[in-house]
Amino acid sequence: MQADPMLVALRRGLLEPLVLAAVESRQRYAAEILAALREVNFPAQEGTLYPLLSKLRRDGLVHHEWRESPSGPPRKYVLLTDAGRQRLAAFREHWDDLTRMIDSVGR
Numbered sequence: 001m002q003a004d005p006m007l008v009a010l011r012r013g014l015l016e017p018l019v020l021a022a023v024e025s026r027q028r029y030a031a032e033i034l035a036a037l038r039e040v041n042f043p044a045q046e047g048t049l050y051p052l053l054s055k056l057r058r059d060g061l062v063h064h065e066w067r068e069s070p071s072g073p074p075r076k077y078v079l080l081t082d083a084g085r086q087r088l089a090a091f092r093e094h095w096d097d098l099t100r101m102i103d104s105v106g107r
Contacts (some may be wrong), residue, residue, distance in 0.1 A: 029075040
């Protein structure tokens with residue numbers, strides 16, 4: 001069965017705010033971000049996440065810092081910048097508006 005193109009596009013558009021939300025309250029490295037997304041049943045893959053993290057860094061929405069790992073090479077931990085917090089807050093506000101519209105249209 002083929003996925004609904006509208007839902008695929010919606011899911012693709014949700015990846016950025018979900019990644020921002022994943023690092024909102026604590027710093028995480030890429031594998032932890034993927035685990036957090038999978039924990040809420042959001043399909044994400046490394047091949048999609050790494051380019052997005054680079055884009056978010058270039059856009060000034062996240063920052064990263066290297067930390068030593070007790071079980072291997074150093075890890076790049078990602079954290080939100082103030083601009084990232086603002087972007088996430090704006091997305092949440094917009095999402096709430098959309099939800100209200102969907103819930104109220106046609107009633």
